[in-house]
Amino acid sequence: MIIGCDIDGVLTPLRFRINFRLPWWVFLFLAFVPSNKRMLKILISLSASHKIVLVSSRPKQLNWLTQWWLKRNYVPYSSLFLVESGPGIEQRKLEIIREEKIDLFIDDDEKIVIFLREHGINALSPEGVFLKI
Ligand SMILES: [Mg+2]
Secondary structure, eight states: OEEEEOSBTTTBSOOOOOSSOOOGGGGGGGGGOOOOHHHHHHHHHHHTTSEEEEEEOSOGGGHHHHHHHHHHTTOOOSEEEEOOSSTTHHHHHHHHHHHTTOSEEEOSOHHHHHHHHHTTOEEEOHHHHHHHO
16 A cells, blocks of 8 residues: 655644745754654554555655654655645645555644545544544
């Protein structure tokens, strides 16, 4: 199975939704954010038998920083897609999910989970994952 996962609010404790674009350097603090240990443990065990694809609304300029953070926190993943925040975020995530043939997507943003389900994607919130695993 291919499991898709959001980063902020799922692998980090930061739950935020930005409805407009901010300069990328505003997010440099993300290098120092701790990981969500509970979710990370689950992802590590899932990665033994599933492919993990990360899809985040972070700006593309943060690709290097995000990869560095993922490595530092031992996050297992085979690819990373940064789709930018702001209007249309749901659609941009959906496009990647379809292109990458993701079977299950985990996102903390309720609006995104609902949107994905409406488009036939199996989507869960982190709480939903905790209940199932
Ligand atoms: Mg999120």
